[in-house]
Amino acid sequence: MKLNQQTIEQLAEHLENAELQAFEVVKITEAHPDMDWDDAYAIQAEILRRKLARGNRVVGLKAGLTSRGKMKQMGVETPVFGWLVDYFSVPDGGEIKTSELIHPKVEPEIVFVTKRALKGPGCHIGAVLAATDFVMPGIEIIDSRYKDFKFDLKSVIADNCSSTRFVLGGQAAPVAGLDLRTLGVVLEKNGEPVAVGAGAAVLGHPAAAIAALANHLGARGEEIPAGTMILSGGVTEAVAVQAGDSVNLRIQSLGSVSTRFI
Numbered sequence: 727m728k729l730n731q732q733t734i735e736q737l738a739e740h741l742e743n744a745e746l747q748a749f750e751v752v753k754i755t756e757a758h759p760d761m762d763w764d765d766a767y768a769i770q771a772e773i774l775r776r777k778l779a780r781g782n783r784v785v786g787l788k789a790g791l792t793s794r795g796k797m798k799q800m801g802v803e804t805p806v807f808g809w810l811v812d813y814f815s816v817p818d819g820g821e822i823k824t825s826e827l828i829h830p831k832v833e834p835e836i837v838f839v840t841k842r843a844l845k846g847p848g849c850h851i852g853a854v855l856a857a858t859d860f861v862m863p864g865i866e867i868i869d870s871r872y873k874d875f876k877f878d879l880k881s882v883i884a885d886n887c888s889s890t891r892f893v894l895g896g897q898a899a900p901v902a903g904l905d906l907r908t909l910g911v912v913l914e915k916n917g918e919p920v921a922v923g924a925g926a927a928v929l930g931h932p933a934a935a936i937a938a939l940a941n942h943l944g945a946r947g948e949e950i951p952a953g954t955m956i957l958s959g960g961v962t963e964a965v966a967v968q969a970g971d972s973v974n975l976r977i978q979s980l981g982s983v984s985t986r987f988i
């Protein structure tokens with residue numbers, strides 16, 4: 727690691743204030759060009775520690791930048807991982823206040839819920855499918871705290887991978903009998919399709935994103951516990967939204983989920 731504990735705590739406070747007060751900041755690698763991956767995840771962990779100390783709870787995990795569409799959109803090549811806390815959760819059909827966000831975008835996600843723990847290294851698609859209780863549709867709202875949604879990988883990891891809100895809905899379906907690679911995904915904004923894709927856009931198979939998360943945590947001596955909800959990553963590029971927009975996600979065989987921005 728290149729940053730000392732005091733700097734990690736200062737950067738965590740800076741990024742969390744930007745999230746909670748909805749203001750944008752310059753990417754932190756401008757002032758800290760030598761920071762490394764461990765520093766980035768340490769800042770992310772410190773933001774979580776601050777939230778837990780205030781009584782928030784972790785309700786899920788996420789993989790991000792797992793599709794070619796997203797990698798191309800953001801100009802990066804590697805998946806990233808983050809956490810989701812209780813106040814990020816919005817009920818199906820519920821409203822999201824844009825005044826609490828900076829420049830939100832939505833992305834369609836295939837969501838996994840595990841029934842058994844998953845631990846890397848060596849976790850693979852087969853282990854993920856065997857440990858999956860069910861999958862369901864989810865809309866993730868991302869809101870990079872960085873100016874103009876422009877960042878590098880270390881800055882975005884420190885910013886908990888732009889996480890801000892998510893909406894789960896539709897049908898919870900067991901994976902047996904579903905080919906997650908060929909599930910069609912349609913994201914609609916104000917009744918018009920704005921992005922379409924299929925599950926295979928996520929690392930060839932969405933379960934590969936969950937395996938990558940298990941392997942990432944395994945390298946840190948951690949695991950994905952049984953009963954964990956995980957967003958496997960946007961199937962398509964993310965779509966900008968503003969107050970007044972309605973968003974609906976349909977996933978073949980899994981039904982639909984929606985939200986409204988006010």
Ligand code: 0L1
Nearest residue numbers: 790791868870887888960
């Ligand atoms: O969930 C995501 O794919 C977000 C990853 C972070 C990059 C971004 O803000 O698009």
Ligand code: MG
Nearest residue numbers: 790866959960
């Ligand atoms: Mg996402």
